[in-house]
Structure formats: C-alpha cells, structure tokens
Amino acid sequence: MNLDTYFSTPVWWDKLDIDADAIFNFCHRLKQSDPRGHDVSNVGGWQSKEFYYGDHPELTPLLNEILRRSKKCLSDFGYDEVNFETYMDNVWVNINKLNNYNKIHIHCSSFISGAYYVTDSNAQIEFYRNFQEQYSIESLAPISELNAINAPKFSYPARKNHLVMFPSWLPHSVEPNQEDIERISISFNIRIRKKERQDKS
Template sequence: MEDAEALNAQLLAEALARRAASPGLDRSNWQGWHSEDDFFGRTEPGCRVLQDHIVQAVQICTMNISPSFDFTHYQIQAEGWINVLPRGGLNTPHDHPAWVWSGCYYVSVPVGDKELSGNIEFFDTRTNVRTLTVDGAACFASKFVMKPRAGMLLMFPSYLRHWVYPNDSDEDRVTIAFNLRFARNAQS
C-alpha cells in the first residue's frame, strides 16, 4: 500500500495499546497474542483507514473473479483481529470456514535469523491431485511460500489452508488478519 509507513506506525501504536489492555484469545497462534475479532468495529484512526482499504481490496478481488457481481444486493460482513508474534511465535495450520475472503495486512515484519522466518505458506490438502504437472507452473505446486513485507495487504480464498513460520527475530511480527463474506440484502 502507498504511504504504508505512516499507517503502520499508527496501527502499531494502536495494536500495542490493545495488547496491553486485553489478555487476547487462543486460536491458531502459538506463543503469540491474538486480539478479539472486533477489528471492523474499532474506531481508532489507523483501524478506520485500514478497514476502508480492506473493503476496497475485497471489491476489486471480487470483481476480478466475478465481473458481474452486483454489490448493491449484498452487505459485506467482516471480522478481523491483531496478531503479535514474538520470537518463536507462529500460527499453526488452519483455514477460515464459513467465509469467502481471508487476508492479512502486515504492520511489522522483522528480518529473522532464518530465511523462512515469518513467511506464510499455503498448501493443497487434497491427495493425489499432482499426478501430472507442468514444469515451472506454480498453480500445480502442492504448496506456495510467500515472504511478506510491511505494508503488504494479502488476500486469498478462505478455504486455503495455511500457516505462518516461526518468527526468528527479537522484534515482534505484527499483523492484522481478517475474514469477509457477502450476505444478501433482505429486499434483494
């Protein structure tokens, strides 16, 4: 995202204030902190800016895969949360059932001691689907590993199973994760 440094500084301050005020939740996070799922109800300035960016990204991604999708017939339902992973913290393999889009915004991505530190890995849980392949075609790979960077907004279908490699840095890795879906309006 453009001008991510100023937004990230604001979001980091808001995230650390939330962490100080809440014990958090236990979900896929291991040795880390996970806020309540109320990000889209937050009114802090950085949260409001990121909420708008996420909704715009969902609209763009949805139109890319379904150009005739009529947003006027739907409401967007969303949940989001903050993850803080200290050294050794990770997110275990999981997916996000009952949602359409999932994603993550990267507030702080420290450089770790190991190359895979903090990377996100997506993998195909189907068995025996890779009997044939095309050399060099990522779409046939059984897994996909991505190195995020601060200011990146990543979106993916919620059914994709994924996990986050351990943070091998002494600096916290801070992200804001989210899920969105469409609910048809009553009059539609």
C-alpha cells in the same frame, strides 16, 4: 502442445498508503488492555479477541482500504456486483515474537480472508494445496522441478504496509518467527451480502 490451467487459486496483494506506525501503537495498546488475548491458531504468540468494523476508529481508514479492494475480489469471482456487496466481518491483531508461529488452518463461513502487515518479518505466510491432490501428485513419481502446477505450497513475504487477501477456504499458516523482533499483523474476514434495495419513491 497447448496448455490451459483451470481451477486456479487467487491471491491478491497490494501496498497501502497507511500510517503503519500509528497502527503499531494501537496494536500494543490493545495487547496492554488484554494481555491474555485469545488462543486460536497461534502457538506462543498473542492474538487479540475478535472485534468488528467501527469498534476501533483508529482502524477505520485501514478497513476502508481493505473493503475497497474486496470489490475487486467480488468482481474477479464473477459475482453479481449490482445486487451483492462485500462487508467486513471479524478482525483481530496478531503479535508473534521469536519462535512463535500459526498452525495451518482455514477461515470457515467467509468469502475472503487476509492480513495487513504492520511490521516487516522474514516469517512468511504459507498457502497449501489440497492434501489429496498433493498426495496423488507426489505418489506417482519423483518431482524433479517444482512449478505452479505441482507445488505443494507457496508463500508470500510479510512486508510492512502490505496487504494479502485470499479465499477463506485456502489452508494457510505462518512460519516460525526466526527473528528476535515482533511480527505484527491484522487479520480479517470478509463476507458477501445482498444489497439493501433503495427506495426510489
């Protein structure tokens, strides 16, 4: 019998050619300038206060690479690329040490969210199916084998110089860091806006 799948959940990923070691040093300078940081989804880790494109020129090459790839997200969703474009909204740094993690959450009012990994880590980012769907699936009968149709969650590894991007409304979390090394990432939100009209006169 034929099988079609609809209402798919996109996740984009890529390996970047960025100086991750320089960004590592930037992240530590940012933490030294504000040791308290900001508490949002992190449990025991450090998150910077949010900042914006242009606030830290050291990150401009990275953010430009992310924005360039966000055009693919816009295209894959079928949006009008002639009249609309993506732009970088807020950005922040995450530093998780041993046993630190990030609770399940979503990013409101954005189009695409993502993470760039400054370091390698065994603590993966996890994405979750809608709870009502999963409850319905699991309450009918025992599942003998997990697959893309029935899985309650899926995960991506945190690999140095890799980028993961996903719809902002997709629930996600970060596993507890089981290693006594820092797990450093840069998170961001991307929005859509109408392009400014060019004066042809």
